Amino acid sequence: MASIGKKRYTEVSDIVLSSLKVFKTFKQEFKDYKKTKKLSFENIDRLERDLYDLKNSTHSLFRANVSEKKEIEETDIFDLIVSSIFHEMLHLKEYIYIIEKYEPRYLVLEKKIGDKKELDPSKRDFLRHSRETVGEAKLGMPLKLQGINELVDDALPHLARIIKMNSFDNRLVRALFVYSDYLDNLFPEGGIKKLYSEVYAGGWIEGYFLVAESFRKSGFGLEATTILKKIIEEGAVLKQEKIVAEYIERARGELGNISAGLA
Numbered sequence: 538m539a540s541i542g543k544k545r546y547t548e549v550s551d552i553v554l555s556s557l558k559v560f561k562t563f564k565q566e567f568k569d570y571k572k573t574k575k576l577s578f579e580n581i582d583r584l585e586r587d588l589y590d591l592k593n594s595t596h597s598l599f600r601a602n603v604s605e606k607k608e609i610e611e612t613d614i615f616d617l618i619v620s621s622i623f624h625e626m627l628h629l630k631e632y633i634y635i636i637e638k639y640e641p642r643y644l645v646l647e648k649k650i651g652d653k654k655e656l657d658p659s660k661r662d663f664l665r666h667s668r669e670t671v672g673e674a675k676l677g678m679p680l681k682l683q684g685i686n687e688l689v690d691d692a693l694p695h696l697a698r699i700i701k702m703n704s705f706d707n708r709l710v711r712a713l714f715v716y717s718d719y720l721d722n723l724f725p726e727g728g729i730k731k732l733y734s735e736v737y738a739g740g741w742i743e744g745y746f747l748v749a750e751s752f753r754k755s756g757f758g759l760e761a762t763t764i765l766k767k768i769i770e771e772g773a774v775l776k777q778e779k780i781v782a783e784y785i786e787r788a789r790g791e792l793g794n795i796s797a798g799l800a
Contacts, residue, residue: 548598549699550709555591556619556696557719559584560689564722567686576678578633585630588623595619611702615695622688629681635674643667693723701736707751714748714764742772742784749791758795765792 562584570576599612647667650660703709713720713729721728733744749764768788775781 548594549703550706550712552591552594552598553696553700553703553709554712554716554719555587555594556692557716557723559587559591560692561719561722562587563685563689567682570679570682576629576633576682578630578637581626581630581633585623585626588619588626592619592623611695611698615692615699618688618692618695622685622692625681625685625688629678629685632674632678632681635671636678639667640671640674643671697732697735700732704736704747707747707754710744710747711751711755714745739780739784742768742775742781746784746788746791749788753791753795762792762795765789765795 566576566580566584595612595616599616647664650656650664700709700713713732717729720732724731727734729744730741733741737743737747739746745764745768749761749768752758752764753761765788769785769792772781772785772788
């Protein structure tokens with residue numbers, strides 16, 4: 538990632554985790570809307586503020602003068618998608634405000650003012666404009682929500698590639714495992730195992746092994762032991778390709794080293 542230069546890779550890890558949190562939160566709001574046909578202005582407002590921070594982070598770390606670059610990088614595309622999601626979220630929040638806050642007040646005024654032929658033209662224009670505003674919001678909100686959902690889906694493959702490009706970063710590898718519930722929500726067909734399978738040649742077993750290794754080196758022997766045992770137990774049912782067998786054997790070796798160190 539030439540666009541990052543000497544900037545701290547910990548910032549990439551922070552952006553990845555923030556992205557996963559924001560996307561997961563949005564997906565939950567989208568799922569709830571499909572059931573209730575309602576959105577909370579307060580929830581979307583918090584999500585928009587989180588997106589604002591994420592947008593600023595991606596701009597700071599990823600943004601460069603694209604016109605001067607020979608090749609467009611994953612980070613350039615991801616930064617643009619995050620910006621698009623943020624700006625679309627602003628429109629969505631405005632629609633929700635109109636429906637949730639503005640329409641009830643408008644309906645009270647309409648009832649009191651009435652819409653008679655002798656009504657003052659300025660008041661009649663106000664009622665017409667308000668009806669149009671509310672109507673636009675009611676038509677636009679579900680379309681805007683669906684559009685944001687599609688943008689989030691567009692962002693996920695690019696985020697996975699950014700993770701792959703930084704798969705050497707132990708902090709990121711371990712953080713993904715710790716916050717695997719984000720991935721379970723965003724990648725329902727496989728969760729973290731699916732992501733690791735896309736990132737590592739050895740699939741999820743290699744990802745798990747690197748996490749266990751990171752925990753062990755940081756002094757978290759119990760956590761490392763739990764993951765290593767999972768590799769051995771769950772790996773045993775897989776087709777025994779050479780690389781799988783190698784990681785299972787390495788996991789056994791690491792378990793032995795941890796046990797010896799605890800003895």
